[in-house]
Amino acid sequence: MHIGKKIMVFIAGFCLPAVVIVSYCLGCWYDHRVELLRQDSANRELANIQQQFQIDVDRLTFLTNIYALPLSQLDEEQLKKLESSWHDSSMSANLSWYILRQGELHTFFPNAHPFASDKLHEIASAIINANKSSVAGAYLIGEQTYVITAVASAPNESVLLVRQLTNNDLLEYAQALLVTKVTMSHSNAVTASVEGVHSDTIEIPSLLKDKPVYLQVQFSEGPFQEVKFKLDWVSLGFILFGVFIVGLGYIWLRSGLLKPFKNLMRQLALVDPMSSVYQPVACEGNEELEVLASRVNSLLARIYQQKERAKITLESIAEAVILTDVDAKVIYMNPRAESLLDVASCYALDQSLASLLKAGDQLNQAVFTCIRLGESSPQVEKIKLLTASPRIMERSISNLRNHDKEIVGTVVVLRDITQEELLKHQLQKRANFDSITGLLNRQAFDEQ
Numbered sequence: 001m002h003i004g005k006k007i008m009v010f011i012a013g014f015c016l017p018a019v020v021i022v023s024y025c026l027g028c029w030y031d032h033r034v035e036l037l038r039q040d041s042a043n044r045e046l047a048n049i050q051q052q053f054q055i056d057v058d059r060l061t062f063l064t065n066i067y068a069l070p071l072s073q074l075d076e077e078q079l080k081k082l083e084s085s086w087h088d089s090s091m092s093a094n095l096s097w098y099i100l101r102q103g104e105l106h107t108f109f110p111n112a113h114p115f116a117s118d119k120l121h122e123i124a125s126a127i128i129n130a131n132k133s134s135v136a137g138a139y140l141i142g143e144q145t146y147v148i149t150a151v152a153s154a155p156n157e158s159v160l161l162v163r164q165l166t167n168n169d170l171l172e173y174a175q176a177l178l179v180t181k182v183t184m185s186h187s188n189a190v191t192a193s194v195e196g197v198h199s200d201t202i203e204i205p206s207l208l209k210d211k212p213v214y215l216q217v218q219f220s221e222g223p224f225q226e227v228k229f230k231l232d233w234v235s236l237g238f239i240l241f242g243v244f245i246v247g248l249g250y251i252w253l254r255s256g257l258l259k260p261f262k263n264l265m266r267q268l269a270l271v272d273p274m275s276s277v278y279q280p281v282a283c284e285g286n287e288e289l290e291v292l293a294s295r296v297n298s299l300l301a302r303i304y305q306q307k308e309r310a311k312i313t314l315e316s317i318a319e320a321v322i323l324t325d326v327d328a329k330v331i332y333m334n335p336r337a338e339s340l341l342d343v344a345s346c347y348a349l350d351q352s353l354a355s356l357l358k359a360g361d362q363l364n365q366a367v368f369t370c371i372r373l374g375e376s377s378p379q380v381e382k383i384k385l386l387t388a389s390p391r392i393m394e395r396s397i398s399n400l401r402n403h404d405k406e407i408v409g410t411v412v413v414l415r416d417i418t419q420e421e422l423l424k425h426q427l428q429k430r431a432n433f434d435s436i437t438g439l440l441n442r443q444a445f446d447e448q
Contacts, residue, residue, distance in 0.1 A: 007258070011250055019242030023235045030231040038198070038224045045179060046202045049217060052173040053204050057136045060149040060161055065134070068151040068159035071108060072099060094169075098160035100124055100150065105160070115141070123148065126208050127158055137207035138184060145170065145184040148207050174217070181218040188214045197221065260286045264293055271300065278304040320414040323400065328353045328367040331409065340385075340414065353412060357385060363395075367410050370397045374407060382417070391418045 097108040105124040115123065119141060127135050127150045135158075136149040145165040150158045170182035180197065188201045198219045206213040260283055267281040278301065283293035314321050320337035324330055329352055333345045341348070341356065348356055354363045363383070370379055378398035385391045393414045400409040 007250065007253060011246055015246045015249075016243065019239055019246065023239045023242070026238060027232065027235040030235065031228060034224055034228050034231065037227075038219075038221065041178060042198065042200055042219055045174060045219070046200060046217060048175055049173045049179075049182065049215060050202050050204065052175075053215070056173070057147060057149065057205065060147060060163055061134060061136050061151070064149045064151045064159060064161040067097075067161075068153040071097060071159055072153035072157060094164045094166075096162040096164075098162060099153075100127055100158040100160060102156060103128060123160075123207065127160070130209075135207070137205040138213040139207045140184060140186060140211075140213060170215070173215075178219045178223065179217055180220045183216045185214055185216055186211055188212070190216070257286060257289075260284065260289050264289055268296065318415075320416075322353065322356075322412040322414070323409060324353050324367060324412060325409045326371055326407065328364045328410075330356055337414065340391075340416065357383075366397055367412075370399060370410055371407055374399060378413075385414075391416055392421045393417065 098105055099108060100106075103124060105120045123139065133152040134150070136147070139146040139148050147163045147165060148160060150160045153159045165184070167181075167183070170184065171179065174182060184204075185201075188203070190199045190201055198221055199216060200219070201214045201216050203212055203214050264281060264283045267283075271279075271281065280297040280300065281293050283289045314332075314334040315336075317334070318336060320340045321332075321334045322330055322337050323332035329350050330348050331350075333341075333343075333348050338345055338348075343356065352364060353367060354361055357363060366379065366381070376399070378396040380394060380396050383393050383395045385393045394417045396413040396415070398411050398413075399407045400411050402408050
């Protein structure tokens with residue numbers, strides 16, 4: 001695979017998914033932190049509501065303690081005067097005074113009757129059963145909510161202060177804007193949460209010990225949803241920023257690495273080791289690739305130097321040298337071979353050795369035998385070269401091996417021994433024949 005495609009696969013398969021995964025994990029962490037913040041805020045607000053309710057109860061108890069004894073000692077005339085003043089005040093709307101004597105609960109002011117008789121009996125029984133000098137707690141009648149405080153003013157006598165709580169009064173116990181509604185109930189079951197609203201309950205002091213009272217608080221999740229929405233934008237911005245950084249990185253890699261690398265590969269693809277001209281490769285814009293190009297140029301220079309040396313050597317020797325491949329086809333001829341065979345090298349290439357030397361198929365077989373046996377020593381034999389002027393040649397065949405010691409062809413060396421053979425024939429003739437008569441001399445005759 002091309003390096004550019006590998007980088008694209010790396011970016012698309014690793015970098016971008018990593019950015020998305022990190023953004024997703026960051027979003028989950030944000031959601032977790034927002035949820036912890038919501039729970040912490042809700043718990044703080046529940047504790048605050050419970051504290052504010054207790055403060056309200058303590059204030060009513062304190063007020064009852066102040067007025068319990070004076071109220072219990074007023075005669076009827078004084079009560080009538082107090083009743084007129086009480087009804088004229090704004091406090092009479094939510095506050096009522098009662099007195100418990102001999103197990104019976106009566107109102108101080110005859111015109112105030114917030115409770116039915118059965119409820120009066122239930123309240124009186126709760127205060128008597130508590131057997132304490134001071135009793136305080138919440139009390140429910142349907143959806144109406146009350147806070148009742150009772151303080152003993154004399155033996156078997158208690159003064160009660162009753163405050164009716166409206167929905168606004170209950171909501172005022174909350175200080176944060178997160179609370180949307182506060183209700184009072186005997187059940188601690190949390191109402192089903194609707195979208196954007198979360199509910200929770202806290203227990204408050206109850207006047208009736210067998211009927212616990214709970215405040216159900218509804219919280220708005222709007223502020224937290226806004227925070228989550230903003231954090232989602234942060235996660236999206238992180239993804240876009242990550243993609244932008246990855247894109248910049250790819251552009252930087254493309255300009256600083258891919259383009260110089262492609263340029264270097266394009267030049268290397270055009271390098272021909274068989275060329276007669278040495279042409280170095282060039283690379284700019286990347287130090288590592290420049291070092292690589294320098295090493296390649298050094299190797300190419302060595303190759304061309306060795307090639308030139310081998311060429312000069314082959315062209316300088318007096319013997320005819322022919323290189324063949326493993327199929328006995330000519331791949332190179334030195335100038336001496338061209339002169340001897342009267343064939344240009346360009347026309348001799350890819351011809352079989354036998355057809356070039358016109359020596360029959362035995363020459364090709366000799367090449368194949370040399371390759372098959374893999375001998376290191378050359379095979380020497382005399383052959384007759386059928387040219388315009390026939391010549392006697394000494395043929396030497398040896399294997400041509402590469403750097404892995406594998407046979408890749410053969411080297412055929414032809415040495416012209418025509419003159420040597422003629423001289424040898426003349427010497428033999430002079431040794432065996434008389435120079436005057438032309439007949440066998442006595443030595444040759446005796447040998448025969």
